[in-house]
Each structure stands twice: as structure tokens, then as C-alpha cells.
Amino acid sequence: MTYEVEMKFPVADMGVLESRLAAMGATIDGPRQEVDVYFAHPARDFSRTDEAIRIRRKGQANFITYKGPKIDAATKTRREIDLPLPPGEEAAQAWTGLLEALGFTVAGEVRKTRRKAHVEWQGRRVEASLDEVDRLGSFAELELVVEPAELDAARTCVMSLAAALGLDHGERRSYLELLHPQ
Amino acid sequence: MTYEVEMKFPVADMGVLESRLAAMGATIDGPRQEVDVYFAHPARDFSRTDEAIRIRRKGQANFITYKGPKIDAATKTRREIDLPLPPGEEAAQAWTGLLEALGFTVAGEVRKTRRKAHVEWQGRRVEASLDEVDRLGSFAELELVVEPAELDAARTCVMSLAAALGLDHGERRSYLELLHPQ
Numbered sequence: 336m337t338y339e340v341e342m343k344f345p346v347a348d349m350g351v352l353e354s355r356l357a358a359m360g361a362t363i364d365g366p367r368q369e370v371d372v373y374f375a376h377p378a379r380d381f382s383r384t385d386e387a388i389r390i391r392r393k394g395q396a397n398f399i400t401y402k403g404p405k406i407d408a409a410t411k412t413r414r415e416i417d418l419p420l421p422p423g424e425e426a427a428q429a430w431t432g433l434l435e436a437l438g439f440t441v442a443g444e445v446r447k448t449r450r451k452a453h454v455e456w457q458g459r460r461v462e463a464s465l466d467e468v469d470r471l472g473s474f475a476e477l478e479l480v481v482e483p484a485e486l487d488a489a490r491t492c493v494m495s496l497a498a499a500l501g502l503d504h505g506e507r508r509s510y511l512e513l514l515h516p517q
Numbered sequence: 518m519t520y521e522v523e524m525k526f527p528v529a530d531m532g533v534l535e536s537r538l539a540a541m542g543a544t545i546d547g548p549r550q551e552v553d554v555y556f557a558h559p560a561r562d563f564s565r566t567d568e569a570i571r572i573r574r575k576g577q578a579n580f581i582t583y584k585g586p587k588i589d590a591a592t593k594t595r596r597e598i599d600l601p602l603p604p605g606e607e608a609a610q611a612w613t614g615l616l617e618a619l620g621f622t623v624a625g626e627v628r629k630t631r632r633k634a635h636v637e638w639q640g641r642r643v644e645a646s647l648d649e650v651d652r653l654g655s656f657a658e659l660e661l662v663v664e665p666a667e668l669d670a671a672r673t674c675v676m677s678l679a680a681a682l683g684l685d686h687g688e689r690r691s692y693l694e695l696l697h698p699q
Contacts, residue, residue: 336614376559376619376620377558377560378559378560378620379559379620386618388619399615401615401618401619403618414618416611416614416615418603418608418611418612418615419603421600421601426600429598429600430600432518432598433581433583433598433600436568436583436585436596436598437558437570437583438558438560438561
């Protein structure tokens with residue numbers, strides 16, 4: 336079972352952040368459009384249980400992702416199950432149909448342009464995502480995916496990198512929650 | 518949206534059935550082991566709603582299948598969503614983990630050896646499955662997958678083929694229901 340250790344921050348000036356990442360030796364990938372469709376569970380109120388299930392379209396690639404409840408107060412650390420689906424629009428629709436047949440309903444959609452970078456920090460390779468989120472603005476996410484035994488070290492690493500990049504006012508709410516406040 | 522039109526029959530003498538299929542020009546494939554794991558829904562009692570969700574392992578190949586309620590009294594006609602998963606034991610376990618995280622629980626397992634044949638009948642290609650089901654015995658299934666507009670013609674076709682093959686005492690219960698009577 337793997338966990339994602341993640342922190343998210345609003346970004347006032349993306350150019351400054353890009354410069355700091357470049358100074359750390361990170362290469363920033365080109366932009367990719369991501370469309371996430373989130374689903375409500377047939378029996379659980381995910382806004383209370385702090386879980387999520389979504390289908391992500393990234394170009395032609397599709398993924399299904401479950402996120403468990405956040406397990407600490409400072410970061411967005413949580414269990415994550417991220418599985419590839421067959422590619423293409425038709426497959427994404429078929430999978431949406433399967434979830435709907437099981438009683439899941441579409442809860443909302445998040446569209447963003449994401450640029451990824453990877454930073455070597457404290458002996459780990461941290462994934463940084465520079466996001467321009469439709470109707471929300473600019474954000475940066477820092478993420479490690481680790482086994483439970485590494486959770487504390489991963490949190491320390493991500494928080495230390497955030498400080499070095501000048502990121503603060505960590506945002507624990509998801510983009511979906513920011514777009515659709517309860 | 519596609520439906521499966523299916524009839525299932527107990528088979529007293531598989532050799533006789535094989536001869537009749539051969540006389541119709543059908544070729545019977547070699548045996549394949551299939552392991553189906555069925556799941557209970559977190560909020561719906563599938564034994565009441567007459568639905569099913571399962572993960573099938575067929576050699577290294579994996580599939581996830583949803584079956585809707587049966588919509589007539591004579592056959593097992595029902596909506597079906599059948600989607601491929603990535604192959605291998607690890608993928609099957611990851612998908613089981615995803616369903617369990619969403620509150621689905623394992624309801625039972627059906628293991629069988631299946632030999633498939635295809636029969637041209639009334640202008641359609643009917644799939645026949647010759648099954649040796651662990652702890653249940655020998656069965657034959659006849660199946661067409663069709664769009665809603667073709668449902669009546671498909672039912673007529675399958676029932677006619679069953680009669681021509683000498684199959685009777687149609688069994689509408691699933692193997693899971695036969696193994697785990699409510």
C-alpha cells in the first residue's frame with residue numbers, strides 16, 4: 336500500500352518559482368491538459384470521509400484514482416491507488432458508465448494545464464506540478480509517493496523543499512473542494 | 518449500451534452436446550481456466566437488485582464486468598459492461614484493492630474450466646460456452662451481445678438454438694447463486 340505525501344500552495348508569481356526550480360537543476364516539462372471527473376459515492380459522503388474517486392484524462396491517456404482520507408494536519412498525505420485505464424475517449428466513457436451503473440454520480444470536473452518538474456532533494460526525487468487551474472488560478476504541488484515506513488521522512492523532505500522554494504500558505508483543500516465549497 | 522442475451526443449461530452428457538455442435542459446423546476451442554471473484558456492493562444488496570460486479574482472471578488476462586438486473590423471465594438477458602484490465606496477478610490485486618477501498622467486499626469465487634465454440638444460427642454468431650464448474654458440474658451457456666433494438670430477435674435466436682441442441686431446464690441463477698444460495 337502506497338501513500339502520497341503532497342503539499343499544495345497558491346503561487347503569486349510562477350516565473351519566480353520556475354527560476355528557483357531551474358536553479359535547483361530541475362527541468363520543467365511542457366504543458367499537458369488534464370481533465371479530472373470526480374464522482375460521488377453511492378453510500379458515503381466523500382466530503383465528510385475525505386475520500387475521492389476520479390477519472391483523469393491526460394491527452395489520450397486515462398487513469399482511475401482513489402484517494403483515502405488525509406492522515407495528518409500539515410500536509411495532504413493520504414493513501415492513493417492510481418491505476419491506468421485503456422486510452423481514448425471511448426474507454427473513458429465506458430468507465431464512467433461502469434461507475435454510474437454502480438451508483439456513483441458525477442460530482443464535478445477540474446480542468447487544468449499542468450507542467451511537471453522533478454527536483455532532487457534530501458536524496459529523494461520530488462515531483463513538482465505547476466498548475467494553471469481553470470477558474471482557480473496558479474498553484475504548485477510537491478509530491479512523493481512512498482511506503483508507510485517512509486512517511487515521516489517524506490513529509491520532512493517535502494516541507495523542507497517547500498520552504499526552500501519560498502512556497503507558503505499551504506492549501507489542504509482539493510481543487511474540487513475549492514471549486515465547489517461545501 | 519449493450520445487453521447480453523444468455524441462457525444456461527445443465528448438461529448431463531457433454532459428449533453428446535459436443536457432437537451436436539460439431540454437426541452444426543462449430544469448432545470447440547481448448548479449455549481455459551477462469552477464476553471469477555464477485556463483490557458485494559457497499560450500499561445495494563445485489564442478491565435483491567439482481568446485479569453483479571466481478572473481476573475475472575482468464576490465464577494472465579483480467580476483466581471487470583458489471584451485470585445489470587435480468588429483464589425478462591425466460592432468459593438471462595441483462596445489461597452488461599465488460600472492460601479489460603491490465604494483465605497479470607498484480608493488476609488483479611490492485612483492482613481488488615481499489616474496489617475494497619470503495620467499500621466493496623468479496624462475496625464469493627467461481628472457478629471453472631470453459632471451452633468456447635461459435636455457432637452460426639439464424640444469421641447470427643452465437644457464443645457457446647461448455648463449462649465444468651468446480652463444485653457444481655457441467656453446464657452450457659449460449660450468449661449473444663446486442664444493442665437494445667435487437668433484443669427480441671436475439672432471444673428468439675438463442676432459444677431456437679437451445680432447442681436444436683437438445684438443451685432444456687434453463688437455469689437463470691448465476692454460478693455464484695448456485696454456489697451460495699441465499
